[in-house]
Amino acid sequence: xxxxxxxxxxxxxxxxxxxxxxxxxxxxxxxxxxxxxxxxxxxxxxxxxxxxxxxxxxxxxxxxxxxxxxxxxxxxxxxxxxxxxxxxxxxxxxxxxxxxxxxxxxxxxxxxxxxxxxxxxxxxxxxxxxxxxxxxxxxxxxxxxxxxxxxxxxxxxxxxxxxxxxxxxxxxxxxxxxxxxxxxxxxxxxxxxxxxxxxxxxxxxxxxxxxxxxxxxxxxxxxxxxxxxxxxxxxxxxxxxxxxxxxxxxxxxxxxxxxxxxxxxxxxxxxxxxxxxxxxxxxxxxxxxxxxxxxxxxxxxxxxxxxxx
Amino acid sequence: xxxxxxxxxxxxxxxxxxxxxxxxxxxxxxxxxxxxxxxxxxxxxxxxxxxxxxxxxxxxxxxxxxxxxxxxxxxxxxxxxxxxxxxxxxxxxxxxxxxxxxxxxxxxxxxxxxxxxxxxxxxxxxxxxxxxxxxxxxxxxxxxxxxxxxxxxxxxxxxxxxxxxxxxxxxxxxxxxxxxxxxxxxxxxxxxxxxxxxxxxxxxxxxxxxxxxxxxxxxxxxxxxxxxxxxxxxxxxxxxxxxxxxxxxxxxxxxxxxxxxxxxxxxxxxxxxxxxxxxxxxxxxxxxxxxxx
Numbered sequence: 001x002x003x004x005x006x007x008x009x010x011x012x013x014x015x016x017x018x019x020x021x022x023x024x025x026x027x028x029x030x031x032x033x034x035x036x037x038x039x040x041x042x043x044x045x046x047x048x049x050x051x052x053x054x055x056x057x058x059x060x061x062x063x064x065x066x067x068x069x070x071x072x073x074x075x076x077x078x079x080x081x082x083x084x085x086x087x088x089x090x091x092x093x094x095x096x097x098x099x100x101x102x103x104x105x106x107x108x109x110x111x112x113x114x115x116x117x118x119x120x121x122x123x124x125x126x127x128x129x130x131x132x133x134x135x136x137x138x139x140x141x142x143x144x145x146x147x148x149x150x151x152x153x154x155x156x157x158x159x160x161x162x163x164x165x166x167x168x169x170x171x172x173x174x175x176x177x178x179x180x181x182x183x184x185x186x187x188x189x190x191x192x193x194x195x196x197x198x199x200x201x202x203x204x205x206x207x208x209x210x211x212x213x214x215x216x217x218x219x220x221x222x223x224x225x226x227x228x229x230x231x232x233x234x235x236x237x238x239x240x241x242x243x244x245x246x247x248x249x250x251x252x253x254x255x256x257x258x259x260x261x262x263x264x265x266x267x268x269x270x271x272x273x274x275x276x277x278x279x280x281x282x283x284x285x286x287x288x289x290x291x292x293x294x295x296x297x298x299x300x301x302x303x304x305x306x307x308x309x
Numbered sequence: 310x311x312x313x314x315x316x317x318x319x320x321x322x323x324x325x326x327x328x329x330x331x332x333x334x335x336x337x338x339x340x341x342x343x344x345x346x347x348x349x350x351x352x353x354x355x356x357x358x359x360x361x362x363x364x365x366x367x368x369x370x371x372x373x374x375x376x377x378x379x380x381x382x383x384x385x386x387x388x389x390x391x392x393x394x395x396x397x398x399x400x401x402x403x404x405x406x407x408x409x410x411x412x413x414x415x416x417x418x419x420x421x422x423x424x425x426x427x428x429x430x431x432x433x434x435x436x437x438x439x440x441x442x443x444x445x446x447x448x449x450x451x452x453x454x455x456x457x458x459x460x461x462x463x464x465x466x467x468x469x470x471x472x473x474x475x476x477x478x479x480x481x482x483x484x485x486x487x488x489x490x491x492x493x494x495x496x497x498x499x500x501x502x503x504x505x506x507x508x509x510x511x512x513x514x515x516x517x518x519x520x521x522x523x524x525x526x527x528x529x530x531x532x533x534x535x536x537x538x539x540x541x542x543x544x545x546x547x548x549x550x551x552x553x554x555x556x557x558x559x560x561x562x563x564x565x566x567x568x569x570x571x572x573x574x575x576x577x578x579x580x581x582x583x584x585x586x587x588x589x590x591x592x593x594x595x596x597x598x599x600x601x602x
Contacts, residue, residue, distance in 0.1 A: 014425050017505040021421025024414040025437065028474025031455075032448065033440055039451035101342050106335070108343075114589050115346045121585050121592065124534030125552040126574035129559060130356045133567055141355050144371045173352070180592075233444050236536050240556060254446045261450050262541055271450050278447045285442060 044272035049265075056268070063272035073273060075248050076256040077280075079164060083252065084231040087168040091227055092220060095178030100212075102179070103186045113183070117176035128240040131170045132157070135241075157242050163249045167237050178223045185219030186212070214297040221296045225288055232281050253277045356578075360384070360571035367568045380568070387572035395547055396554035397576075403468045403539075403550060404532040410473030411528045412521060418475045419483030420509045424495065434484075440477045445537075453541055467542045468535070468550075472528075479524045482595065486520035487513055523595040526588045530581055551577045 005013065019026075044063055048056045067073050102113050119127075134141045135156040143153035154162045193211045202210065235254040238244060244251035244259070253273065261270030328335075354374075359367055360383055361376035387393060421427075422434050456467040494512050503511070514521070536552040543549055549557065555573060562570065585592065 011426075014505070015427040018421050018425035018427030018430065021425060021505070021509070022418045022433065024473065025418040025475040025477075025480060026433075028414075028471065029436070029440065032452065032471055032474065033443060036448040036451040036455070037443075039454070040447050043450065043454075098345065101338065101345070104338075106338065106342075112342055112346050114586070116349055117589075117592065118582065118585060119349060119352075121530055122534075122578050122581050124577075125536050125555045126534075126577040127352075129555060129570055129574050130352055132559075133359065133564075133571065134352060134355060136564065139368050139370050139372065141351070141372060147371060173349070176349075229442065229444065233446055235446075240559070257446055257449065258537075258541075262453070267450050267454070274447045274450065278444055281444050282442075 040271045040274060043268050044275050046268040048267035059268070063269050064276075066269065067272055067276065072248065072251065072256060073276075076251045076253045079249070079251055080232055080234065080253045080277075083164060083168060083234055084228050087171055087231060088224060088227055090168070090172055091175055091178050092223065094172060095175045095223065096182050096220075098175065098179045099182035099186055103183060113180075116179055120174040120176035120180075123174065123236075125236070125240055128170075128237050131173075131237075132241050135166055135170075158246060160246050160249045163242050163246060167234070167241065167250060170237060170241075171231070171234075178227065181219050181223045182216060185216035189215040217296045218298060221288075221292050225285065228288070229281060229285060232277065232284070353578075353582075356571050356575055359568055360387075360575045362568050364566070364568055383568050383572040384576065387569050387576060390566075390569060391554060391558055391573075392547065393551075393554065393573065393576070396549050396551045399465065399548060400533060400550040400552075403465050404529055406465075406469045407472040407532045408525060408528040410469065411476055411479060412525060414473050414475040415479040415524060416483055416514060416517065416521065417509065419480045419487055420513050422480065423484040423487035424492075424508065424513060425505065437477050437480060441481065449537070449541070456542065462542055463544050463548065464542075465548065468532075468538050472532075476528070479527065482524060483517060483520050486517055490516050519591070522588060522591040526584065526591045527595060529584060533581055 005016070008016075045058060045060060046056045047059045047062070098116055102109055102116070137143055137153065137155040137158060140156075142156070146153040156162050156166045189212060193215070194207055197207050197211060233254050234252050235258065238250045238252045238255045239258070242250040244255050254277070257270050257273050257277070260266045260273060358374055358376055361379050361381065362383075363376075363378065363380055366373065366376065422430060422437075452467070452471075453462070456462055461467050461470075490513065494516075495508050498508055498512055534552060535550070536556070539550045539553045540556070543553055546554075546557065555570075555577060558570060558573060
C-alpha cells in the first residue's frame with residue numbers, strides 16, 4: 001500500500017513525514033485559533049441570540065460604538081491596567097530580592113528555593129478561597145497579624161479602595177515564578193566581572209547596578225512580558241473573591257467579557273470587548289518589545305556591534 | 310600568599326576567623342531567607358489549621374494556631390457534604406486524558422519541527438511562537454459556540470479534546486530539548502532501516518524523558534487547577550471538577566462552614582503539592598528550557 005511512498009527520494013519522504021508530524025498542531029491551529037479568531041471578529045459585528053443562532057442580526061459597528069459609551073468597559077479597562085502594571089514593580093523587586101538572597105551556596109538553600117516557588121504552582125480556586133479566608137476582615141489571619149502590631153487592618157476585599165490592592169497582594173504570593181527566572185539569569189553572570197569590579201574598588205551596590213542588573217535584564221524583560229500579558233487576563237481571583245465588586249472596584253476586562261457573554265448572553269458584544277482587549281494587549285506587548293532595545297542588554301549584541309563597527 | 314603552603318592549623322584558624330567575621334552577615338541572611346520562607350508557608354499552615362478546627366474555634370478572634378480539639382471529621386464532612394468523590398474522579402479523568410493527549414500530540418509536533426526538514430517549517434514555527442502571545446480570552450466565545458453546535462456543552466469533551474492538538478508552549482519546550490540531541494543517532498538508525506516514526510519512538514522519545522517530565526508536570530498542574538473552562542462548559546453537578554465544585558460550595562455556604570471549606574481546599578491542593586515535591590527538578594528544568602530562546 002505504501003509502495004509509492006517507498007520509491008520516493010529520501011528528501012521527499014522527509015518532507016511528507018514532517019508535515020504528518022506537525023498535522024495535529026496545524027489542524028488545532030486552524031480550527032481552534034485562526035478560525036476561532038475570525039469567528040470572534042465576525043461575531044463582534046452581530047447581535048447574537050444564543051438560543052436562536054440563525055436569527056443573529058448584523059449590526060455593523062454598533063457593538064463597538066456601544067462599547068465606547070459603556071462606562072463599565074472603561075472601569076474594567078482602568079482596573080485591569082492598574083492591576084497588570086501596578087503589580088509588576090513589586091513582582092520584579094520582590095522576585096529579585098529573593099533571587100539574590102538565594103543565589104548563594106548556604107545551608108538549606110535548595111529547600112528554600114523550592115518553598116518560595118511552591119505557591120506559584122498551587123493556583124486555582126482552592127487557594128483563592130484560602131485567601132478569601134485570610135483576608136476576612138473580622139476573623140482573618142492578616143488583620144489578626146496587623147492587630148498584633150497595633151494596626152487596625154482595612155476591610156480588604158470588602159472595601160472599594162482596598163479590593164484591587166488586595167488582589168495584587170494575593171498575586172505576589174506567586175512571585176516564585178519570577179524568582180526562578182531571575183535565579184536562572186543570575187547563574188549566567190560570569191564571576192570574573194565581579195572580581196574585576198572588586199579590584200577596581202566597586203562596592204556591592206555599585207556591582208549590583210553596573211553588573212548584575214544589566215546582565216539579568218533579559219530575564220527581567222522576559223518576566224515583564226509574561227507577567228503583563230498574564231495579568232491583563234486576570235479572571236479567577238476577581239471572580240471568586242469579589243465577583244468584580246464592591247461597586248465594580250475589581251471589575252476586570254475578562255470578568256466583564258464573561259459577564260456579558262456567559263451570564264447575559266450578549267455574545268456579539270462580548271466578542272467586541274474581547275477583540276478590543278486583544279488589540280490592547282498586542283499594542284502593549286509591541287511597546288515593551290520596542291522599548292527593550294533601550295534597556296535590555298544581550299551579550300550577542302556586543303559581538304554583532306563589534307563585527308560591523 | 311599561597312594558601313597551599315600554609316600549615317593546616319593556620320588555614321583552619323584563618324577560616325574560623327573569616328567565618329566569625331561573616332557571622333553577623335550570615336545571621337542576617339538566615340533571618341531574611343528562612344523568615345521569608347516561613348512567611349510564604351504561613352497560608353498553607355493556616356489552611357491546614359483551619360481545616361481541623363471546630364466551627365466555634367474557627368471564629369475565635371484573635372485566631373488560635375492549634376486546633377483544639379483536632380476535628381479530623383471535617384475531612385469526612387468535606388468528602389460527603391457534596392459529591393466530592395465525583396469531583397475528584399472527574400478532575401482525575403479530565404487531567405489524565407488531557408495530559409495524555411497533550412504529551413502525545415505536542416511531542417509528535419515538536420519532533421517534526423526539531424528533527425525533520427520540510428518546506429515552510431521555519432515560517433510555521435514562527436507562527437507557533439506567535440500563538441504563544443495569543444490571549445485565551447478572545448477564543449472563549451467562539452469555542453463555546455463551536456462546542457455548543459457539536460452538542461458537547463455540559464460534557465467533559467471540550468476540556469479534553471482541544472489538548473489532543475498540541476499546546477504551543479509545550480511544543481516549544483520539547484522542540485528546544487530535541488534540538489540538543491545529536492543527529493548522528495538518527496543517521497545510525499537510518500542506516501539500520503529505521504523509518505521516521507521509529508526515530509521518534511525509539512530514539513527521540515526515550516532521550517527526551519526529562520523534557521517530557523517537564524511538560525507532564527506543567528500539563529497536570531494546569532488541568533488540575535483549571536477553572537474558566539469547566540465553569541463555562543459544565544452545568545450538571547455530577548460532571549463538576551474540583552475547581553467548580555469548590556466554587557459551588559462557596560456560593561452555597563459562604564463563610565458559615567469555612568472549616569469544611571478549608572478541608573475541601575486542602576484535599577484539592579494536596580495532590581499538586583505532592584506532585585510538586587516529587588517532580589520539582591522538572592519544574593526547575595522547565596525554566597531552564599524556557600531560557601533557551
